[in-house]
Amino acid sequence: MASFEVRGGNRLKGTIVPQGAKNEALQIISAVLLTAEPVTISNIPDILDVNLLIELMYDIGVKVNRVTRDTCIFQADDVNVDYLATDAFHKKGAKLRGSVMMAGPMLARFKKAYIPKPGGDKIGRRPLDTHIIGFEKLGARFDYDDAQGYFQLSSPRLQGTYMLLDEPSVTGTANIVMAAVMAEGITTIYNAACEPYIQQLCKMLNRMGAKISGVGSNLLTIEGVTKLGGTEHRMLPDMIEVGSFIGLAAMTQSEILIQGAGVEHLGVIPNKFRQLGIQLEIRGDDIYIPAQEKYEVATFLDGSVLTIYDHPWPGFTPDLISIMLVVATQAEGSVLIHQKMFESRLFFVDKLLDMRAQIILCDPHRATVIGLGRKHPLRGITMSSPDIRAGQALLIAALSAEGKSVIQNIEQIDRGYQYIDERLRKLGADIKRV
Incomplete structure (x- = not known):
């Protein structure tokens, strides 16, 4: 040490x-899973948490071209979804609370996701209820494996709906937004977090082809689309x-x-x-x-x-x-x-x-x-x-x-x-x- x-x-x-903003990076890098096309992200902070998430992306089959220490080109055109069910993913993902952010895009694009028991700072209870309840309202079902310590989520299709979040969780809002952008119909999220990092994520998703309105407010309306494309994004x-x-x-x-x-x-x-x-x-x-x-x-x-x-x-x-x-x-x-x-x-x-x-x-x-x-x-x-x-x-x-x-x-x-x-x-x- x-x-x-x-x-x-x-x-x-x-x-x-x-x-570059750490809290934004964890959301933005997770969002590359929503498309098979290249996504270029710049002003990435060269820190342990972000580098671990980039490693996780590589482990599940995302092509990672780190052009410089602060710029990466990601392409998720050959993702090994089943790797997320392995012990190797659970152990590495449990070291990083930000790994939970992969669930929304995985559920949207591949119809299943795994959330390891999250790690990160020991600063008190940080429950995942907002994430899980939001996914359930979109039509996903979840099972918790107590022995392995992870949530397994699945849904043959996600359906847009209205939801009132019990708290304006930043990561919860981001995760639900990433799931909803490819759900059928319209999703309305009230009491959504509206931090600049959420605004950045929504703007990036809209450039990729998503239809999100109300950006910057606590009321987001998302019209689901069938496919998202590549884009470029710079962190705040x-x-x-x-x-x-x-x-x-x-x-x-x-x-x-x-x-x-x-x-x-x-x-x-x-x-x-x-x-x-x-x-x-x-x-x-x-x-x-x-x-x-x-x-x-x-x-x-x-x-x-x-x-x-x-x-x-x-x-x-x-x-x-x-x-x-x-x-x-x-x-x-x-x-x-x-x-x-x-x-x-x-x-x-x-x-x-x-x-x-x-x-x-x-x-x-x-x-x-x-x-x-x-x-x-x-x-x-x-x-x-x-x-x-x-x-x-x-x-x-x-x-x-x-x-x-x-x-x-x-x-x-x-x-x-x-x-x-x-x-x-x-x-x-x-x-x-x-």
């Missing part, structure tokens, strides 16, 4: 370019990386330019950081963060303590809650961090307490951060990365801390952030991979 050794306290400076910049770099600049009192940040797709993210007192300037599609000696948390208009909470789009993404919590530790003022969606995502707070942060963990979902304005700087410690987002948050904490930190289990960070140590060194960070 690799670790990062970090010596904090350096002020960073320079320009950094965000990678990763909004989670953009938010991470804003937080990094504030924590380390650094001057950083985020180039090509995909500003129009960031929603409330810039304003949430402004609520923590962080100055940032939008320059076209770039974000400039000046070096700040201090930043002060805003209060609500009645003077009460600010609460930052996650919410389905266009609300604040849960993937940046860990970053916000860390950044708040060095602010002036207090803030309540409320992580509604995952009950284990705040359990990395114990590491921050060891680093001398002032935090009260109220319950599995809420933490009160008492920002003391750098009066008690964080100190370096040895710690382990529990999940992708907490790992990146701890890395930011280490870069701002006094002394040496060691972050273990950095494979978790590598799952979501490409070449992060190399890119940070170019800004002046003292970080090495051991």
Whole structure:
């Protein structure tokens, strides 16, 4: 297992370019299964989770031509559907929660699919109910193999229908959309997720010949077609990386330019950081963060303590809650961090307490951060990365801390952030991979 050794306290400076969006990539790459024609995808993040999904595509017979590290041409004209029932697929697919995204397109085109018990971050319950119920409403039946730990789905034909999702799940919406584009008749999905990544998927599918309307809203109408063709698609910049770099600049009192940040797709993210007192300037599609000696948390208009909470789009993404919590530790003022969606995502707070942060963990979902304005700087410690987002948050904490930190289990960070140590060194960070 690799670790990062970090010596904090350096002020960073320079320009950094965000990678392609991880969460979009898992949907878009799965969608290539919907056609036998070539699909070219660019701005692919070179990270463990995405590379594992590309491996799975290759394993089931998809032709993969990786032109460069960020561009692939896929052609699913000779898919071995039965490979999905093998132990080899179940073991590899179980390492990656994103493998569930293959089910919708497989069901649409080949009338059967397998979903291994999903892996990924250990951040609390992440049930597949929305996916399975959606497939059932389209006419699929499923069986769960308890011994092998996977769902088997099948349907001689999918039939369009109306459905009201019990939650606006991003992956659930994407999976159901990919199944519905080749169903007979019209499918209406209400309470659909409308994140930019879902919008990107729908736009790509429409270029392939799908008929999806309502893109960008929570009400999608899909007129089924019999066949989809090839296309080209470019990923958005990763909004989670953009938010991470804003937080990094504030924590380390650094001057950083985020180039090509995909500003129009960031929603409330810039304003949430402004609520923590962080100055940032939008320059076209770039974000400039000046070096700040201090930043002060805003209060609500009645003077009460600010609460930052996650919410389905266009609300604040849960993937940046860990970053916000860390950044708040060095602010002036207090803030309540409320992580509604995952009950284990705040359990990395114990590491921050060891680093001398002032935090009260109220319950599995809420933490009160008492920002003391750098009066008690964080100190370096040895710690382990529990999940992708907490790992990146701890890395930011280490870069701002006094002394040496060691972050273990950095494979978790590598799952979501490409070449992060190399890119940070170019800004002046003292970080090495051991």
